[in-house]
Amino acid sequence: MRPIFARIDRAAFRSNYLLAKARAPQARAWCVVKANAYGHGLLRCAEAVRDVADGFALLDISEALQLRQAQFAQPILLLEGFFDAEGLQQAAEYDLSVVLHSAPQLRLLETEALPRSVDVFLKINTGMNRLGFRPEEVPALIARLRTCSAVRSITAMTHFACADGAGIDAQWARFEQALAGSDLPRSAANSAALLRFPHSHADWVRPGIVLYGASPMPQLESAVQLGLKPVMSLESELIAIQYLQAGDQLGYGASFVATEPTCVGIVACGYGDGYPRHAGTGTPILVDGILTRTLGRVSMDMLACDLSSIPAAQIGSRVVLWGDGLPADEVATAAGTISYELFCALAPRVPVRD
Ligand SMILES: *Cc1c(COP(=O)(O)O)cnc(C)c1O
Numbered sequence: 001m002r003p004i005f006a007r008i009d010r011a012a013f014r015s016n017y018l019l020a021k022a023r024a025p026q027a028r029a030w031c032v033v034k035a036n037a038y039g040h041g042l043l044r045c046a047e048a049v050r051d052v053a054d055g056f057a058l059l060d061i062s063e064a065l066q067l068r069q070a071q072f073a074q075p076i077l078l079l080e081g082f083f084d085a086e087g088l089q090q091a092a093e094y095d096l097s098v099v100l101h102s103a104p105q106l107r108l109l110e111t112e113a114l115p116r117s118v119d120v121f122l123k124i125n126t127g128m129n130r131l132g133f134r135p136e137e138v139p140a141l142i143a144r145l146r147t148c149s150a151v152r153s154i155t156a157m158t159h160f161a162c163a164d165g166a167g168i169d170a171q172w173a174r175f176e177q178a179l180a181g182s183d184l185p186r187s188a189a190n191s192a193a194l195l196r197f198p199h200s201h202a203d204w205v206r207p208g209i210v211l212y213g214a215s216p217m218p219q220l221e222s223a224v225q226l227g228l229k230p231v232m233s234l235e236s237e238l239i240a241i242q243y244l245q246a247g248d249q250l251g252y253g254a255s256f257v258a259t260e261p262t263c264v265g266i267v268a269c270g271y272g273d274g275y276p277r278h279a280g281t282g283t284p285i286l287v288d289g290i291l292t293r294t295l296g297r298v299s300m301d302m303l304a305c306d307l308s309s310i311p312a313a314q315i316g317s318r319v320v321l322w323g324d325g326l327p328a329d330e331v332a333t334a335a336g337t338i339s340y341e342l343f344c345a346l347a348p349r350v351p352v353r354d
Helices: 012-021 034-038 041-047 061-070 085-092 102-109 135-146 169-178 193-198 328-334 339-344
Strands: 003-008 028-032 055-058 077-079 098-102 118-123 150-155 233-242 260-265 284-289 288-295 304-307 318-322
Touching: 003 169, 012 028, 012 041, 012 193, 034 041, 041 061, 055 061, 061 077, 061 085, 085 098, 085 102, 085 118, 098 102, 102 135, 135 150, 135 169, 260 318, 284 328, 304 339, 318 328, 328 339
Parallel strands: 028 055, 055 077, 077 098, 098 118, 118 150
Antiparallel strands: 003 233, 233 260, 233 318, 260 304, 284 288, 284 318, 288 304
16 A cells, blocks of 8 residues: 555644634634534545534535534534525534625525524624625624524624634724624634634634644744644655765756755655645755755655655655654745645545544
């Protein structure tokens, strides 16, 4: 077997969820497991928090049904709501909470005959300008939802654009203003807001990336500083070693040229496995637990690394691309992206181990 695999640490996932809850002790916490739990495996992660999770948030009805079929009885929130009448019917049948963000969704809610009423998360657009109703529409919407027999409960919800950077002040003010005089429960905080802005915790927080052990704001606070544990380790091995002389080139496009004798390790991992092709020379990588750097372009199935400082390395030496001992945030930063994208991009061809 090709020696690449992703190791998933369920105990780390559980520990991160409990840490998130401890940082927002007054709130319930949606365990955000969209996109197959950010590439980590939906059921694997959900099982790790079965007895402690307040609820699960995701996008696809099919993922919600997997959780229901696996006997998860917690609330499940569909973060984009339903897309058609059939989706709404299924949401009601399987007792899924729905985000309500558009007029067509509202019409369906008012016209479909449902087997039971649903919990609605009314999405208010406070400045992200992706989904949601305008703040000034909110009082009339709440009145309308209160008379709608398909609605069991209403929670007001918004999503922050800059919780990891400039902050949430303007959006929070618009949220509060839209809800002035209303005692509806609220949900606003993603991972970054949960960690940085306790006043936004409200009734339900929505941590995602922290559950997977990465920092939502690596420039401000690292995952290690936050006490988070990496959940996914992408691991492989050296499958060849090359000895370059000064002037020798390496890989496609010859983007790396040795300026001195250089020992190079070839790793069985490439962009076909989900490793970012944009990670240029210098991206951190661990060989036999020792930090070194990648060299040259990432190919589909292989990449190269510098073994100059690791003379004991040999074919079969263990390589960690990210995870155990090498924060995904550091690889992501070197590749000009974020940990979220690394995790979600893990290719189906990479076997997963526990
Ligand atoms: C993905 C998502 C989250 C979680 O965001 P993180 O930055 O991963 O914590 C929270 N709320 C909504 C609406 C989302 O789509």
